[in-house]
Amino acid sequence: MLYHGVCNDFCSVASVFSTLLFSVSGWQILPLQLNCRPLHSSCTGVEAMEAVAIYDFRATESDELSFQKGDILKITNMEDDPNWYTAELMGRKGYVPKNYIDLRPHTWFAGRISRHVSEGRLRQRECGAFLVRESESAPGEFSMSVSYGEHVQHFKVLKDREGQYFIWDEVFSSLNQLVDFYKSNSIAKERTVFLHEADRSQRRPHHAHALVDFIPKHNSQLQFLRGDVIDLLDCSDPQCWKGHCNGRVGIFPKEYVKLIYH
Numbered sequence: 001m002l003y004h005g006v007c008n009d010f011c012s013v014a015s016v017f018s019t020l021l022f023s024v025s026g027w028q029i030l031p032l033q034l035n036c037r038p039l040h041s042s043c044t045g046v047e048a049m050e051a052v053a054i055y056d057f058r059a060t061e062s063d064e065l066s067f068q069k070g071d072i073l074k075i076t077n078m079e080d081d082p083n084w085y086t087a088e089l090m091g092r093k094g095y096v097p098k099n100y101i102d103l104r105p106h107t108w109f110a111g112r113i114s115r116h117v118s119e120g121r122l123r124q125r126e127c128g129a130f131l132v133r134e135s136e137s138a139p140g141e142f143s144m145s146v147s148y149g150e151h152v153q154h155f156k157v158l159k160d161r162e163g164q165y166f167i168w169d170e171v172f173s174s175l176n177q178l179v180d181f182y183k184s185n186s187i188a189k190e191r192t193v194f195l196h197e198a199d200r201s202q203r204r205p206h207h208a209h210a211l212v213d214f215i216p217k218h219n220s221q222l223q224f225l226r227g228d229v230i231d232l233l234d235c236s237d238p239q240c241w242k243g244h245c246n247g248r249v250g251i252f253p254k255e256y257v258k259l260i261y262h
Contacts (some may be wrong), residue, residue: 001231051087051101052076052255054212054226069212070255073101102211104258108132108179108197118145119152121201128196132157132175142175146187155187165248206232208243222250230257 032163043257053071057064067073073096077086087096110118112134122129127149135141135156144167152207155167157178164171165178172178179195186192210228214221224230224245233249234242240251 022256050104051085052211052258053100054102057096057100061093061095063094065089065092065096067096067100075101088255095113102258106132109175115143115145115154118154122147122152128194130195132179145185147194148188148190148191148193159186207260208232208241209260210245210257212256214252214256216250220250222252223247224252229260 020131021072051073053067053069053073056068057066065087071089073089074086075085075087075096080086083098084095086093086102087101099137108131110121110131110133113121114136118131118133121131122145123180125147127147129147130144132142132144135143138188142165143212144155144157146153146155157175158166160166160171164173165175165208166172167182168182168189169177170185172181182195184194186194202262208230210224210226210230213225216223222230222243222245228245230252231244232241233244237251241254241255241257242249242251
């Protein structure tokens, strides 16, 4: 295994290139596989994130993880190397190239949004609804916004010298663990407030992002490219959904898209 401190500079430059590979079905552009991985692993704050494979990947080293396009991977580490993540798939673990997958962040992780925007999202939500966001004032740190019903309360997520996260006295090795703890222990001191995630089935998504290109084989299918936004018309079928995109209407495999929740 190569030590990532030596080759990170090369990887950062090389990651912008692609290699042209020939497959049975024809010529296909695939991202360059970078054989640069760290010696050690450490837990990231937002761990166990899901990702969908957008290309097939065949491991060439014993510590890599093979997968097929469409597989759902559990990402367990994102911090050690800019080009490789550690992941799990059906009980197997190993390194995966990040440019072969599309991340599906936790529903409660809002990324870099302002305090004001977080209040807008949580206002009039039930008590305990919450989100975690990147701190505006301190890059790399996090804040938690929680609906108290009548107003939104903000908590700064602190980090000690050992890298442990905490809000009150209890410390955790990841944001996941912190969130899970306050789902069954009140995050408020002056009242009882348990965190809970929004029920996706009640949020009624009407749109979806295309995760990969989809080229129809039948006239009834809907063509789209990765990144397109699809208007959802019928999601009653467990395998194929019906949608509208670029002036066309048709059906498509549901695993090719990611729902957009408003």
